Amino acid sequence: MSKQHPIISVTGSSGAGTSTVKHTFDQIFRREGVDAVSVEGDAFHRHDRTAMKRAMAEAETKGDATFSHFGPDANLLEELAETFRQYGENGGGRSRHYVHDQEEAAFYGVPPGSFTDWENFPAESDLLFYEGLHGAVVTDRVDVAQHPDLKIGVVPVINLEWIQKVQRDKVARGYSTEAVMNTILRRMPDYVRYICPQFTETDINFQRVPTVDTSNPFVARWIPTADESIVVIRFRNPRGIDFPYLLSMIHDSFMSRANSIVIPGGKLDVAMQLILTPMILKLVERKRRA
Ligand SMILES: Nc1ncnc2c1ncn2[C@@H]1O[C@H](COP(=O)(O)OP(=O)(O)OP(=O)(O)O)[C@@H](O)[C@H]1O
Numbered sequence: 393m394s395k396q397h398p399i400i401s402v403t404g405s406s407g408a409g410t411s412t413v414k415h416t417f418d419q420i421f422r423r424e425g426v427d428a429v430s431v432e433g434d435a436f437h438r439h440d441r442t443a444m445k446r447a448m449a450e451a452e453t454k455g456d457a458t459f460s461h462f463g464p465d466a467n468l469l470e471e472l473a474e475t476f477r478q479y480g481e482n483g484g485g486r487s488r489h490y491v492h493d494q495e496e497a498a499f500y501g502v503p504p505g506s507f508t509d510w511e512n513f514p515a516e517s518d519l520l521f522y523e524g525l526h527g528a529v530v531t532d533r534v535d536v537a538q539h540p541d542l543k544i545g546v547v548p549v550i551n552l553e554w555i556q557k558v559q560r561d562k563v564a565r566g567y568s569t570e571a572v573m574n575t576i577l578r579r580m581p582d583y584v585r586y587i588c589p590q591f592t593e594t595d596i597n598f599q600r601v602p603t604v605d606t607s608n609p610f611v612a613r614w615i616p617t618a619d620e621s622i623v624v625i626r627f628r629n630p631r632g633i634d635f636p637y638l639l640s641m642i643h644d645s646f647m648s649r650a651n652s653i654v655i656p657g658g659k660l661d662v663a664m665q666l667i668l669t670p671m672i673l674k675l676v677e678r679k680r681r682a
């Protein structure tokens with residue numbers, strides 16, 4: 393945590409919607425004139441796609457069929473924690489991009505499945521914004537969660553998360569349903585051990601819940617729309633959250649617990665703006681005063 397160089401982390405599983413939520417943050421940053429350095433969690437994968445396949449095959453020869461991108465050994469979590477620590481100390485650090493598909497390859501100029509070179513952060517920025525798998529992770533070797541000043545969880549209920557992953561991986565990344573199912577199965581132990589526990593570390597969780605039948609996510613032909621879902625927003629510490637204001641601004645919202653508000657799916661963007669803008673401004677004002 394740092395007054396001078398604050399960090400916001402948005403954490404979610406693969407397909408949860410963290411990249412989508414980044415657009416909402418980008419809008420807030422642009423509108424409020426906040427200069428944010430962006431870090432994608434995939435930049436801290438340990439291996440490129442070819443090396444990852446090799447590492448998975450090697451693990452399998454040793455009887456481990458669950459080596460995955462969700463776990464600590466497939467990622468540079470120490471480096472991620474060190475990047476957060478360094479940014480908090482002096483605003484410095486570096487990142488890179490993991491290129492998933494042809495479109496990104498055309499943009500970054502390196503083939504799908506590879507990394508761009510590491511690049512240093514610009515000399516001046518207002519805050520660091522992380523979006524990815526491990527923004528609030530704690531393992532026996534590393535504590536990433538201690539660094540961000542604001543931690544957000546993006547956590548659709550699991551059937552919906554799988555539908556989002558299957559559709560995105562098939563349409564945008566060219567994988568078959570079978571291949572995505574195998575990835576989900578491989579990652580399950582790490583999902584339980586390293587992804588889920590993060591959502592007790594986060595300050596606010598946004599959990600999208602479909603209101604249509606998603607009981608077999610592997611045959612769904614489209615992602616339930618905003619109108620076909622509700623969102624549960626849960627605050628770890630509800631003190632200081634102006635619930636009457638949120639309830640009055642978000643039509644058809646209601647409190648389901650003392651620290652949780654439920655909103656119609658179509659109001660997610662406006663709810664995020666109402667909730668997050670004052671929090672972001674507080675961090676930036678604290679920085680400018682420090
Ligand atoms: N609130 C939402 N409503 C409808 N569709 C959504 C929503 N959030 C995400 N999606 C869809 O789900 C898919 C996955 O979302 P996204 O790419 O943002 O996930 P991600 O968490 O960034 O995944 P990864 O870490 O694997 O890149 C996309 O097709 C996206 O359009």
Ligand SMILES: O=C(CO)[C@H](O)[C@H](O)COP(=O)(O)O
Nearest residue numbers: 406434441461490492505525
């Ligand atoms: O979404 C992911 C993690 O957030 C991807 O599964 C990971 O980045 C590896 O990608 P690929 O399987 O396309 O090489």
